[in-house]
Amino acid sequence: MDVPLKSPDYSSISKRAKTVPVKYRNPSRGPIAHVVVDATGLKVFGEGEWKTRKHEKEKRRTWRKLHLAVDAATHEVIAAEVSLVNVGDNEVLPTRLNPLRRRLQQVSADGAYDTKEYHKLLRKKRAKPTIPPRSNAGYREDEHPRNDAVSALKNGDLKQWKKDSGYHQRSISETAMYRYKQLISPKL
Helix, strand or coil, X not given: CCCCCCCCCHHHHHHHHCCCCCCCCCXXXXXXXXEEEEEEEEECCCHHHHHHHHHCCCCCCCEEXXXXXXXXXXXXXXXXXXXXXXXXXXXXXXXXXXCCCCCECEEECCHHHCCHHHXXXXXXXXXXXXXXXXXXXXXXXXXXXHXXXXXXXXXXXXXXXXXXXXXXXXXXXXXXXXXXXXXCCXXX
């Protein structure tokens, strides 16, 4: 006698989803001329939020960070990751860029990514970094790609450096964040 299979209910699927890693990779489509990266906060909406609204008690909010890498030419999201709010933007980047099987020519990011590790990763990937230095930045070894930006900062020409280097393309990542929040919502 055949026993009919019962489909799992929501709670079973939810419990299993915590332990099932899902890895999806887009097929490679050749080199990317310019990648822009950024992160944004997403509010976790759950039972605690409902209780806060009902009883009007202040509760510490829970957040996650969405990290995106976007192709500046096509506006396609080529890598994404969600992390805890206490994880630095530059810490997540290697997990987004290392799996890419595409050659990157240039990567633009904000000042949060101006770290030695990040520059080391981009050098390994042979990508030109376009990252404005921090206000107290110093020069690195000769021929370091960051030194041009530091010179521009010290000479008061950072605005022109951003224009010449294509840094303003980074706003495309802000647009991608906006699209995500409009389609999905800024809440998880």
